[in-house]
Amino acid sequence: MEKHWWHKATIYQIYPKSFADANGDGIGDLKGITSKLDYLQELGITAIWLSPVYDSPMDDNGYDIANYEAIADMFGDMNDMDLLLAEANQRGIRIIMDLVVNHTSDEHAWFVEARDNPTSPERDYYIWRDEPNDLTSIFSGSAWEKDEASGQYYLHFFSKRQPDLNWENASLRQKIYDMMNFWIDKGIGGFRMDVIDMIGKVPDQGIVNNGPKLHDYIKEMNTASFGKHDLLTVGETWGATPEIAQLYSNPDSHELSMVFQFEHIGLQHKPDAAKWDFEDELDVPALKKIFNKWQTELGLGQGWNSLFWNNHDLPRVLSIWGSTGPNRVKSAKALAILLHLMRGTPYIYQGEEIGMTNYPFNNLDEIDDIESLNYAREATANGQSMGQVMDSIRMIGRDNARTPMQWDETKHAGFSSGDTTWLPVNPNYHEINVKNALADQNSIFYTYQKLVQLRQTADWLIDGDFELLDTSDKVFAYIRRTPSEAYLVVVNVSDVAQTFSFNGTYETIIISNHVVPTDLQQITLDAWDAFCVKLTK
Numbered sequence: 280m281e282k283h284w285w286h287k288a289t290i291y292q293i294y295p296k297s298f299a300d301a302n303g304d305g306i307g308d309l310k311g312i313t314s315k316l317d318y319l320q321e322l323g324i325t326a327i328w329l330s331p332v333y334d335s336p337m338d339d340n341g342y343d344i345a346n347y348e349a350i351a352d353m354f355g356d357m358n359d360m361d362l363l364l365a366e367a368n369q370r371g372i373r374i375i376m377d378l379v380v381n382h383t384s385d386e387h388a389w390f391v392e393a394r395d396n397p398t399s400p401e402r403d404y405y406i407w408r409d410e411p412n413d414l415t416s417i418f419s420g421s422a423w424e425k426d427e428a429s430g431q432y433y434l435h436f437f438s439k440r441q442p443d444l445n446w447e448n449a450s451l452r453q454k455i456y457d458m459m460n461f462w463i464d465k466g467i468g469g470f471r472m473d474v475i476d477m478i479g480k481v482p483d484q485g486i487v488n489n490g491p492k493l494h495d496y497i498k499e500m501n502t503a504s505f506g507k508h509d510l511l512t513v514g515e516t517w518g519a520t521p522e523i524a525q526l527y528s529n530p531d532s533h534e535l536s537m538v539f540q541f542e543h544i545g546l547q548h549k550p551d552a553a554k555w556d557f558e559d560e561l562d563v564p565a566l567k568k569i570f571n572k573w574q575t576e577l578g579l580g581q582g583w584n585s586l587f588w589n590n591h592d593l594p595r596v597l598s599i600w601g602s603t604g605p606n607r608v609k610s611a612k613a614l615a616i617l618l619h620l621m622r623g624t625p626y627i628y629q630g631e632e633i634g635m636t637n638y639p640f641n642n643l644d645e646i647d648d649i650e651s652l653n654y655a656r657e658a659t660a661n662g663q664s665m666g667q668v669m670d671s672i673r674m675i676g677r678d679n680a681r682t683p684m685q686w687d688e689t690k691h692a693g694f695s696s697g698d699t700t701w702l703p704v705n706p707n708y709h710e711i712n713v714k715n716a717l718a719d720q721n722s723i724f725y726t727y728q729k730l731v732q733l734r735q736t737a738d739w740l741i742d743g744d745f746e747l748l749d750t751s752d753k754v755f756a757y758i759r760r761t762p763s764e765a766y767l768v769v770v771n772v773s774d775v776a777q778t779f780s781f782n783g784t785y786e787t788i789i790i791s792n793h794v795v796p797t798d799l800q801q802i803t804l805d806a807w808d809a810f811c812v813k814l815t816k
Contacts (some may be wrong), residue, residue: 280580283468285511285536286741288325289619290626294591295332295354296340297683297702298331298629300695307683308692309350309359313366314703318713322632322724326373326511330591331361333379336386336767339649340681342377342473343384364466371665375466379690380455381477384533386494389451390442391437397429397809404451405442406482418569419653422482430611434482436698436794438649446478448495454750463504469511472535476516478762478765482585488518494526506533511624513585514538521576528582535789537624538592543569547599547675555654555671561600563772564752565771570600574745584623588614589631594679602774606807607634612726613809617729617755617770620811622745629684632727633716637679640672645703651676679704687714736786739766753777755803758814765814771804779804785812 299311309332318328331341334349341351350356367374372690383390392401411423411432416439423432434443444451459470476496479490497514505512512535514527519540527535548563549556577584588596597603601610611634621623638781639644642665643655655668673679685708686693691700692708705711714722734740743759743766750756753773759766766789771777781799789796791810796802798811 281530281743283509283511283536284325284532287735288624289305289323289734290328290509290511290624291319291324291327292328292590292626292628293680294629296331297681297685297694299684300332300697300700303695303697304353305691305695305697305700306353308353309355309363313359313363313416316366316370316372319372320370321728322627323728324372324627325735326375326468327367328375328513328626329377330377333378336384336440337424338384338438339748340647342379343382343386343438343441345384345386346388348461353752368466370500373511373704375469375471375513376462376467377468377473378459378475379473380436380444381635382443385440385442387689390765394426394428397431402659403448404445406445408434408482412468412482412485414485414487418650419657420439436477436487437562438479440764443480444478446492452496452499453503456500459500459504463508465694468638469508469513469536470505472512472514475514475535477517488516489523494532494534497527498532498674501533501535510536512536517541520768521573521582524584525582528577530580533781533790539574539585539587541571544593546548547594554736555658555675557599557671561772563755566772567747570621571745571747571757574747579622579742579744584621585626586618586621586623587626587628589628589680590626591628591680592677594675595635595637596631597634599674600680600772602807603636606634606774608723609792609807610723611723613770613772613807615723615726615730616768616790616792616809617772617812619734620740620759620766620768621739621757622743622759625730625734627678627727632687632724633713634711634723635682635685636707636711638682638703640671640676640678646676647679647702647723648679648681651678655767663750685712687712726790726792733790739764748781750779751777754779756781764816766811767799768809768811769804770809774806776806777804778802784815786815787813789813 296307298307299315300307315577325800332353332354333344334346335341335344350360363373389401389404392399393405414422416422416435425432435441476488479493480487481490512696514535516538519538524538546562600678601614601786651672658668682702683694683704688709692704716722739759739761743761746758748756754777755772793808795810796806
């Protein structure tokens with residue numbers, strides 16, 4: 280298998296509104312990100328995935344783009360973007376742009392022309408029908424919105440202000456590739472592709488994901504843009520299986536570097552229930568089964584995994600699967616060790632490396648997310664109490680990931696010098712912040728730093744096979760094995776002591792969050808104990 284830089288990379292996701300505010304308006308910006316590059320260099324990450332900073336009316340926090348080749352005023356301007364690219368490159372950090380090409384904003388020039396002039400070429404850049412079918416929006420309600428002027432309906436699988444693009448139009452596709460090359464010429468390191476599995480939709484047949492022309496479009500995109508460069512490309516593919524992931528990420532397919540699969544994230548929700556019906560406890564055996572499947576069925580040379588617990592759309596992993604009490608630090612380290620020693624490219628979401636948690640939202644006045652607000656409106660209309668609604672939002676709502684980054688114990692956690700912030704700062708920032716983490720050599724930060732360094736230097740993390748061990752339910756143990764060496768990873772994924780036994784010895788401790796016993800024959804793992812050792816030959 281040909282090795283690329285992203286095989287040894289760890290990617291750090293930044294949600295720009297919430298990372299660092301340089302001008303005191305309460306909203307993060309590009310200059311704020313640039314000011315924190317030294318911190319990210321100390322963490323050791325290889326690249327930043329930058330959530331959208333393009334010109335946008337911000338109906339969906341920048342995922343509704345009005346101009347792909349301009350920067351939203353709240354974040355700065357193109358000069359600020361060029362400076363961020365230059366300063367990041369000087370530190371050996373690549374910038375991965377968020378590519379949102381399933382839909383645009385209704386303020387994009389293409390849609391404005393399409394709506395104003397039904398005979399224009401741009402009209403066919405979007406999907407129009409005389410009568411709607413029963414497709415529903417991911418943000419609730421019908422996926423069709425009536426355009427009163429023309430009497431037709433346009434498709435939107437997200438907000439009605441996010442009309443879906445018609446990828447069957449070759450002229451549209453070329454304009455998208457030209458835009459991608461605009462950013463590639465600026466020196467970016469690649470693209471994270473928002474809901475890319477939806478661009479092949481066939482609405483008249485009810486096909487939303489994995490349409491029949493999807494992979495043809497991505498191969499064409501590869502040839503017309505990033506395929507000529509050594510760039511990281513990762514697709515957001517909610518419905519992917521290992522077989523589908525191979526279609527995307529097999530090097531012989533000439534499509535993408537990897538995809539985000541979300542099968543493990545599905546364990547946050549009750550089976551066959553709405554997103555907002557969350558599970559009270561992680562099903563560890565199910566988690567083991569899912570990771571084992573992806574680690575073994577997406578084999579070396581056949582494709583590549585992405586590894587993540589958190590992103591801007593998900594709750595904080597410590598609040599839903601880890602511990603936010605006395606074991607917060609230990610559980611954060613355990614979850615990191617468990618994930619980062621598998622095969623794939625790890626992604627760290629901002630604040631994960633210091634153990635940030637969900638926000639204790641009190642009421643809807645503290646909520647910004649359109650998805651959460653739509654849910655609250657529908658749920659209360661259907662008879663749910665506001666208390667039940669807020670319980671779900673506090674556990675699952677997307678704003679949990681979007682509260683401001685906690686830098687220190689000063690006003691607004693050092694995120695902003697302004698009077699207010701666009702979302703409230705988590706009140707636990709006096710304890711949980713970057714300044715405290717950097718001052719404590721036993722903090723979560725330094726576990727992440729060591730895992731990032733290990734990824735860059737340890738070839739077994741790329742090449743080693745994955746073997747899941749048969750253990751008690753709450754113990755997740757596996758071996759990474761190459762022809763010449765083997766590494767044992769053991770994690771107690773619970774707040775309760777567990778027993779573990781292994782018929783073998785080790786010669787070196789690679790990483791741990793506790794004192795590792797010398798004899799592995801029969802050991803007791805305290806709550807959230809986690810370690811990796813190099814086994815004796």
